[in-house]
Amino acid sequence: MRTLVYFVGTTLDGYIAGSHGETDFFPVTDELVSWMVDHYPETLPTHIRRQLNIDHRENRVFDTVVMGRRTFEPAFAVPTTNPYAHLRQHVVSRTLQLTDTPARIESGEPLETVQRLKEQPSDKSIWLCGGGTLAGSVLPEIDEILLKRYPVIAGAGIHLFASEFHPRRFTATQVIEFTDGTEVTRLTRVS
Secondary structure, eight states: OOOEEEEEEEOTTSEEEOTTSOOTTSOOOHHHHHHHHHHOGGGSOHHHHHHTTOTTOOOSSEEEEEEEHHHHGGGGGTTOSOTTTTSEEEEEOSSOOOSSOSSEEEOSOHHHHHHHHHHSOOSSEEEEEEOHHHHHHTGGGOOEEEEEEOSOOOSSSEESOOOOSOOOOEEEEEEEEOTTSOEEEEEEEOO
16 A cells, blocks of 8 residues: 655744744755755645756655645646646645646545555655645645745645544654754554
């Protein structure tokens, strides 16, 4: 069975975006981008991969991305309806009505969607891109968390996980520190 990995950036106080979806306050440094290019190039949107001249890079870890509507919609400003052309894209939404996108709009139960994707044969993992409500609804299926923790306090915004109280244990298996104070922590679900 495939692995579901929630790879996401967060503030020190647990927000993945501002109250209106803002992410431009995250201090993304050249050092972090270089690390992502080397280790997770497929997590960079297609238009950024083109700017960095890495559009030819093979997917290293993921071949599929799952995201919620509010994570997908900012791509329209690029403008594109194909933000991760190098991945199989699944957008979980009951309200989004698009026909001009290669992304598959998943209107069913998020947990069932993820379970179905995990059963598909592949040697690559599934990237859960966001957002917090989707992550909360599929939490029982999250196998790993790759948490980019930026040295910023937001005070309010979109939570890393939006769900009911139901504790799940994860253990840190790797921590990578960057010179600006950003940390990437790999956490694995404890059975």
